[in-house]
Amino acid sequence: MLFFGGDYNPEQWPEEVWAQDVALMRQAGVNIATVGVFAWSDLEPEPGRYEFGWLDRVLDLLHSGGVRVALATPTASPPPWFSLAHPEALPVTADGIRLTHGSRDTYCVSSPAYRAAARGIAARLAERYAHHPALALWHVHNEYGTDCRCEVTAAAFRVWLQKRHGDLNALNEAWTTSFWSQRYSDWAQIAPPRATQYMPNPAHVLDFRRFLSDELLDGYIEQRDLLRAANPDVPITTNFVQGGWVSVDHARWAEEVDVVAVDHYPDDSGSGAEEQTAFAADLARGWGGGSWLLMETGPNLIYTRGRMHAKEPGRLTRHSLGYVARGSGGAMYFQWRQPRGGAELFHSALVPHAGPDTPVFREAIALGRTLRNLSPKASDAPPPAASVAVTWDAPSWWALQGPGLPAEDIDYLGAVRQAHRALYRAKLQADFVFPASPPLSATTG
Numbered sequence: 001m002l003f004f005g006g007d008y009n010p011e012q013w014p015e016e017v018w019a020q021d022v023a024l025m026r027q028a029g030v031n032i033a034t035v036g037v038f039a040w041s042d043l044e045p046e047p048g049r050y051e052f053g054w055l056d057r058v059l060d061l062l063h064s065g066g067v068r069v070a071l072a073t074p075t076a077s078p079p080p081w082f083s084l085a086h087p088e089a090l091p092v093t094a095d096g097i098r099l100t101h102g103s104r105d106t107y108c109v110s111s112p113a114y115r116a117a118a119r120g121i122a123a124r125l126a127e128r129y130a131h132h133p134a135l136a137l138w139h140v141h142n143e144y145g146t147d148c149r150c151e152v153t154a155a156a157f158r159v160w161l162q163k164r165h166g167d168l169n170a171l172n173e174a175w176t177t178s179f180w181s182q183r184y185s186d187w188a189q190i191a192p193p194r195a196t197q198y199m200p201n202p203a204h205v206l207d208f209r210r211f212l213s214d215e216l217l218d219g220y221i222e223q224r225d226l227l228r229a230a231n232p233d234v235p236i237t238t239n240f241v242q243g244g245w246v247s248v249d250h251a252r253w254a255e256e257v258d259v260v261a262v263d264h265y266p267d268d269s270g271s272g273a274e275e276q277t278a279f280a281a282d283l284a285r286g287w288g289g290g291s292w293l294l295m296e297t298g299p300n301l302i303y304t305r306g307r308m309h310a311k312e313p314g315r316l317t318r319h320s321l322g323y324v325a326r327g328s329g330g331a332m333y334f335q336w337r338q339p340r341g342g343a344e345l346f347h348s349a350l351v352p353h354a355g356p357d358t359p360v361f362r363e364a365i366a367l368g369r370t371l372r373n374l375s376p377k378a379s380d381a382p383p384p385a386a387s388v389a390v391t392w393d394a395p396s397w398w399a400l401q402g403p404g405l406p407a408e409d410i411d412y413l414g415a416v417r418q419a420h421r422a423l424y425r426a427k428l429q430a431d432f433v434f435p436a437s438p439p440l441s442a443t444t445g
Contacts, residue, residue, distance in 0.1 A: 002372075037072040083100075131231055206399050240260065242263075
């Protein structure tokens with residue numbers, strides 16, 4: 001069975017809307033809803049005081065309507081009380097500015113207080129819902145990638161460096177610290193890359209990106225293991241996001257999730273959107289070893305720099321089936337219902353502000369029917385074997401974002417996309433391979 005649905009935020013709406021939502025989900029053939037991603041302040045309005053009654057009613061209502069649930073841990077967006085109680089857990093930029101509460105991702109992943117609070121809410125969710133009949137999937141956190149350069153992060157970075165390099169002599173050699181008098185004689189002298197007079201050491205910058213990927217992964221694993229202990233039969237994932245700002249080596253992370261789940265938003269309103277969709281799907285399939293799940297995409301909008309473009313009729317279906325044809329176990333969107341307010345007031349949705357009597361919802365109904373009618377063999381079968389592969393390595397990408405390169409416009413992602421685009425236009429199926437992939441074998445066709 002192919003999943004069809006997306007993020008659902010009932011906490012943003014009066015309870016009388018919930019029954020309407022489930023009725024519309026049934027009409028559209030939605031069979032899964034991601035719930036609770038940003039609901040920490042509603043689930044734990046004060047430290048140690050939990051409000052699960054509303055979530056109980058939501059999960060029971062969805063279950064009665066035949067909709068399964070990807071239940072999220074809400075740890076990407078700590079509540080205001082946490083930031084007030086633990087200001088040291090707010091992230092610090094490379095310029096040394098400690099950010100304030102008021103948006104999402106206001107946390108330092110190395111903060112002991114944050115990690116403890118994250119484990120706490122995850123454990124309570126596991127205790128209460130691990131055997132709920134609606135539960136199909138655990139969705140840990142949301143789009144890991146938050147950066148912090150505080151002193152707590154600095155201490156964790158030094159521990160990571162000691163494990164990676166062994167001793168300072170090896171680190172100094174690897175970083176060529178004899179250049180510009182940067183040789184370190186004590187681990188305490190090393191901090192995360194911060195704003196400095198001129199260009200920083202590129203090896204220092206690259207190792208910090210590697211560290212951050214591993215540190216974020218440790219935070220994920222802590223929550224994952226709590227959820228798995230509560231019910232080992234429920235698969236666990238987190239949603240990967242493709243973007244140059246993300247210090248996450250997804251090929252490495254793929255080893256730690258039960259399902260590779262990916263968020264993808266094309267940023268070209270022209271035909272490039274279809275090429276980007278194919279690229280993202282093939283890369284995700286590589287991470288997933290042949291299968292993966294589209295966790296988020298925009299159903300009726302394409303976001304380019306500075307402007308949202310409406311998708312013309314048929315494009316929702318074309319993109320969705322393109323992901324499925326390239327290995328996704330379904331099509332899921334952000335989001336189900338367009339919000340009443342907030343920073344993403346105009347974000348894409350299956351049910352827009354104008355309601356269900358709209359082109360996007362009518363197309364969603366037709367798409368749900370199409371996905372249901374796909375034969376099990378067709379939907380479960382992997383894409384045909386590829387005769388060509390494209391290599392991908394996140395640390396190489398990060399290195400080519402570093403300082404002091406021969407040209408400022410060196411673009412690793414652009415180069416890899418260009419290679420994949422040429423294959424796509426030639427109608428050649430392409431796989432992605434990674435440094436840890438098995439050796440390729442030559443084939444003829």
